[in-house]
Amino acid sequence: MMKKLFWLVLSTVILTGQSIFAQEADSEVQSSQREDSLLQVVNELSDRVQKTEDAARNERIWKKRAKYFNIGYITNQTLTDKVDAEAEWKSDFGVSLTFGKTYYLHKKPLLNMIKFGIDATWFELSYAKYSEPDVFAEGGSYTRAYNDYSSGYDDYYEEDFDLGIHQIDASMHVGPSVTVNPVGDLKVAAYFHYVPTYSMVVIDDSFGHGYVSNFAFGASVAYKAISVGIEHRWAKKATYNGLSFDEEGMDYDAPDFEDVIESDKWKMKSKSFRVFLSFRY
Structure with missing residues (x-):
């Protein structure tokens, strides 16, 4: 049990x-x-x-800061006549207005801070005013740069019809850019642009116009919507269709258009340096 x-x-x-x-x-x-x-x-x-x-x-x-509106100041711009090597003008001042947008090539930034893109400037308008050089041409030939019919005498012929020297350019931009966002809302960008341009130049009593292939590279620093930058622009050579007023043609009783207006071809090159204030939105 x-x-x-x-x-x-x-x-x-x-x-x-x-x-x-x-x-x-x-x-x-x-x-x-x-x-x-x-x-x-x-x-x-x-x-x-x-x-x-x-x-x-x-x-x-990135998305809210892709578009830009730039106000530029041209600190130094030169225009050189390729036919007459002495013919070079330097700008007194110049301004520009630019509208465009950056199209980024990828959604996510590389290393969480780098994006590559294509800049497309829809429209840019710039104006520059030049002054006559202090030196006069030699050899007795006429040159647009110095407004001079030099003939060995102390006195020289001055044009009665003088509009000054001005340049107006209407252009577009396209080219690659890289933007780095190292911290917060701070961004640093660099770019290279091809700048097809329609250019118009007034030199005293002469007017020239034509297509110019410009190139530009620049850099900018942005914080939120405000950006400041610098740009260098150049064109090796461009052909302008030139028209000038011929006072001798006015001596005829009934002058024709061909008697009053002379046409020729201008070979020019240009370069400029500018600073700009940009608003990104």
């Missing part, structure tokens, strides 16, 4: 221990599953917050 009672008690203890051990194991598994589930939820929320922040930053830094 005592033996049976002993084995009964022992069996009960063993079964109870197994039950308790199984419950503890199930509890640990359930706890681990709850922790894993909670960690997964936290990670998902963290990813969502990060994506939201990245989207907001991309919207603020």
Whole structure:
């Protein structure tokens, strides 16, 4: 009897221990599953917050600042007559207005701060005023640069019809650019542009116009919507269709258009340096 009672008690203890051990194991598994589930939820929320922040930053830094409006000041611009090597004008001052947009080539910035793009300036208008050089041409030939019919005498012929020297350019830009956003709302950019231009030049009583292939490279620093930059621009050679007023043709009783207006071809090159204030929106 005592033996049976002993084995009964022992069996009960063993079964109870197994039950308790199984419950503890199930509890640990359930706890681990709850922790894993909670960690997964936290990670998902963290990813969502990060994506939201990245989207907001991309919207603020890149999408809202792609368009630009530039006000430029031409600090130094020269216009050189390729036919007459001495014929060179230097600008007194110049201004420009530019409208355009940067089209970025990829959505996400490389290294979270670099984007490559294509700049497209829809329209630019610039104006420069030049002054006559102080030196006069030699050799007795007429040159547009010095407004002079030099003939060896101290006195020289001055044109009665003198409009001054001016240049007006209407152009577009296209070319690659790279923009770096190192921190916050600060951006640094550099670019190289091809600048097809329709150029008009007034030199005293002469007018010239023609197509010019300009090239430009520049750099800028921007903070939020405000940017400042510099640019160098040049054109190796351009052909202008020139028209000039011939006073001798007016001596005829009934002068024709050909008697009053003379036409020729001008070979010019130009270069300029400018600074600009840009508004990005």
